[in-house]
Amino acid sequence: MRDKKFKSKKHGLGGFRLTGAIHIFDRAIQLPRLGRLRLKERGYLPVEGVQILSATVSERAGGWFVSVQVEREIPDPKATYKPVVGVDLGILALATISDGTRIENPHALKRDLGKIKRLQRVVSWRKKGSANREKAVRQLVRAHLRVANVRKDALHQITSRLATLAPAASAGGTKSAVVLEDLNVSGMVKNHHLAQAIVDVGFYEFRRQMDYKGQWYGCQVILADQFYPSSKRCSQCGHIQATLDMGTRVYICELCGLMIDRDLNAALNLEQLTTGSSPESYACLRQYRRYRCRESVSPGYQAVLVEAGTEQQSTCE
Known part of the structure; x- marks a missing residue:
């Protein structure tokens, strides 16, 4: 029993x-x-x-x-013909939209990390089973809850804004499609210098909210291939740089001399991947695939568009 x-x-x-x-x-x-x-x-x-x-x-x-x-019965969303936007997620800025809008990262954990460490030390100093220890534990739990709420509030605001409202104040209506990068978060957190900052952003939660909110409001969520060089490619001429350090915040094209914010350049490349507004977009993708296969760093991948929730396939030419 x-x-x-x-x-x-x-x-x-x-x-x-x-x-x-x-x-x-x-x-x-x-x-x-x-x-x-x-x-x-x-x-x-x-x-x-x-x-x-x-x-x-x-x-x-x-x-x-x-x-x-x-x-509750939700009616089917009406078809929209608004422009497509690209969204680049990052650490310094939570999201950079291709129309120039920049959403700042609240850095929820980083802002309250000193307080959390101090409260954790207080808990360790208190005697187990005492009333003072229970009081210190409650204060620590409330501090962690505040961090989670700040992060969740920021993600809900930006995802609802992208799925229902136009990012630019001059435009109106729901965006017909939002293009995101298919980030390898598990591989990114292996960098111990950036792991805490990456986890603090909540990339997976951002994508999860965009998936179901896009279905609610008729906004198609599209994922670019994981190996698409959105940061290395010039959004004006299509030239792809061989290397680009993480600390380089301003993208300078070696071919046409374009100087642009790194995150904005990546967002523009994501937008052009669907709209095909740049005549060199498909040529540069073929060039990038041949470069990856030739260098044998890893198999070459075709930069394809995949709708969120569907199976992704990659091919090498």
Whole structure:
């Protein structure tokens, strides 16, 4: 016979799910067995045109949160004929859009890392099982929760802006397609000098949000091939530089003399990959494939466009 394991107040309650008669009001929510509870945040739970299925109550860092599962019919998005934009993700700037818009990176972890380290030392100094240790643990958990919330808020704002609104203030309407790079995040974090900064950005979460928000609002999310030289290629003449250091923030073309921000140049190349606005775009891709095969660094890959969620295939000429 298995021993019963009772819940402990020391380790938190986690969360629980409720079904039945659930009613949502402007400033409160009524749950089964709990009654009517006031909400600190108002106006974010769906009320009209939805069928409420269940509610999940969870506890994080001493705060209680409720999420509601609803069923709602979403009409098919209307076809749009707005221009395509390329988006280059980075560490210094969270996203650089091909129309010149630059979204700054909040650096959520870097900004509060000193505070987190100090709170972690306080926890290690306190005696295990004491009330002071529990108090220090709660402060540490709240600091980690703040970092996660700042990062999540920044990602939701930029992904919603790309999927629903035009990046430029002069333009209007939903973008018909957003071109992103298929980043190898697992390989990027092997660089121990940049691993913490890369993880702090949240590249995978950015792509995940763009996938489902694009389906909601009719914005097609396209992934460029992982080996497409968006940073090394000149967005004006199509020339590809052999090497480009990570510290070089201004791209200077050796052929035409173009001087442009490195991230903006990459975003423009991603946009041209779909629109074909540059006559040298396809020629430079063939040149890059031959270069990779000739150098035998790794197999040459064709820079192809892959819709998010589909299987990607790469070929060598």
